[in-house]
Amino acid sequence: MLRLLASRFESRILLALSLALAGCARHTPKGEHLYISDERGDQVIVIDPATGSAIGRIAPGRRPRGIALAPNGATLYVAVSGSPIGGPDVDESSLPPPDRQADGVAVVDVASGKVSRILAVGNDPETFALSADGRLLYVSNEEDGAVSQVAVDGGRVPLSTKVGEEPEGVALSGDGKNLFVACEASDHVAMLDARTMKLIRTIRLSGRPRGLLASRDRDRIFASVESAGKLAILSAADGKLLKLIDLAQGDKQVRPMGMIEAPGGHLFVTTGRHGAVLEVDPTGGRIVRTIAHVGARPWGIGLTADGATLVTANGPSGDISLISRVSGKIIRKLNVGKGPWGVAGRSGNGRQ
Numbered sequence: 001m002l003r004l005l006a007s008r009f010e011s012r013i014l015l016a017l018s019l020a021l022a023g024c025a026r027h028t029p030k031g032e033h034l035y036i037s038d039e040r041g042d043q044v045i046v047i048d049p050a051t052g053s054a055i056g057r058i059a060p061g062r063r064p065r066g067i068a069l070a071p072n073g074a075t076l077y078v079a080v081s082g083s084p085i086g087g088p089d090v091d092e093s094s095l096p097p098p099d100r101q102a103d104g105v106a107v108v109d110v111a112s113g114k115v116s117r118i119l120a121v122g123n124d125p126e127t128f129a130l131s132a133d134g135r136l137l138y139v140s141n142e143e144d145g146a147v148s149q150v151a152v153d154g155g156r157v158p159l160s161t162k163v164g165e166e167p168e169g170v171a172l173s174g175d176g177k178n179l180f181v182a183c184e185a186s187d188h189v190a191m192l193d194a195r196t197m198k199l200i201r202t203i204r205l206s207g208r209p210r211g212l213l214a215s216r217d218r219d220r221i222f223a224s225v226e227s228a229g230k231l232a233i234l235s236a237a238d239g240k241l242l243k244l245i246d247l248a249q250g251d252k253q254v255r256p257m258g259m260i261e262a263p264g265g266h267l268f269v270t271t272g273r274h275g276a277v278l279e280v281d282p283t284g285g286r287i288v289r290t291i292a293h294v295g296a297r298p299w300g301i302g303l304t305a306d307g308a309t310l311v312t313a314n315g316p317s318g319d320i321s322l323i324s325r326v327s328g329k330i331i332r333k334l335n336v337g338k339g340p341w342g343v344a345g346r347s348g349n350g351r352q
Contacts, residue, residue: 032305032346033110035076036313036320037064040085040339044078044108049304049311049345052322052332058113060106062099066127067344069110070152071134076108076344077152079125080118083143098124098143105137107152122148122160127342129170129179129214131194138179138194140167147181147190149197161197163190169211173236174218180234182209182223189223189232191239203239205232213259213267215282222282224256224269231256231269233282245285247271247278254278258301260310260347262325268310270298277301277312277323291328295321302343313340 033055034047044064046056061080068077082102084095104118105125121128122141125148129138137150141160147167149159164183171180172194179194188202189209207228214221214236221239223232229248234241247269248254255272262268266288267280277298279288295314298321302311309331310323318338322331 034302034304034311035067035069035344036311036336036340037067037078037300037342037344038337038339039063039065039315039341041337043337044076045336045340046113047311047320047334047336049309049322052334054334054336056113058108058115060108060115061104061118062102064106065341066125066139067342068128068130069344069346070130071132073346074110075134075152076110077128077130077137078106078108079121079128079139080104080106081124081126083124105139105150117154119150119152119154121150121158122146126168127170129172129212131172132176138170138172138181140170140181142166142168145183147179147192147197149194159197161192161199163192163199164188164202169209169213169223171212171214171221173221174214178236178239180212180221180223180236180239182212184208184210184226189221189234189239201239203234203241205241211256211258213261216261216263216265220282222259222261222267224259226255226257226272229254229256231259231267231280231282243282243285245280245282247280247287249287257299258312258343260301260303262303263307268301268303268325270294270301270312272297272299277310279328289328291323294323294330295319295333300340300342302345303347305346307347311343311345313343315339315341 036045044058060078063081066079082099121139124143139148164186166185169182179192181190191200208226211224221234231245233243253274258270269278277291296317298312300313
């Protein structure tokens, strides 16, 4: 694995140069911006939440999914992939072969909207977590069944460890010592030593665990368990399962996906085909309310820095929804692309 990643460094340099020329975000006024990855449109859309409008577009590479801002807000990271888009109803044998040269994490200068480099991170990167100091990325490689530790400056060969089938969500404990990776097809969350990348243990979560999110106090790890319709809460210190909350309550359409934690500790969870966002009190273990009819299969979710507005990425309908967190009313829907996937902003990262 390490030799394979190292052999791609030269091709990554050429790819980064070509993508940098393709960056197409126009200059925008100062203020808070949200970033929406458009998996099917090969772009990132820049949103001004104050006006509810798209103010720029960035071309990071192919099939952008996982997305996050650096702690200082100056750099945007976007996972890009050359793997063809599949899905539950797609015959995998009919898909074209993957283009491994398109795999990586695009490093985008926020001020210019230009791609400065493409980091080699392994096959089919989907999501990632960023270390608190902003120096390391921990990237899930879906087709490899692995997670990679990558320096954001590209200064060394990534470390890679097998964790299970179809890894997706990634999160770090507050002290940065423990790394958690949701492996949906293996029905477990892998816990690793974030420094050495050695596997510590696996936590069984039946029902396809997908998204992971570290709590604001960094003491807990939230896991959305898609087909089981549940929310799992793990100890960030030792991986112990602390609580399992039933979000579906018998409704098989409820498929927990993306999560964001609001000030005060409540979670907002997207539900895929159910088309709603659930507000959840993780301490009390209960659903506080349901915000219905958000969009077609809402997935990624974000929150403005002031905590007032939720933003959901509704892939099949190609739009995003801006929602008042207090009232639960939809402020506006905005068509942004072909397949909105993730949301990133200064308050946290959608879908992770």
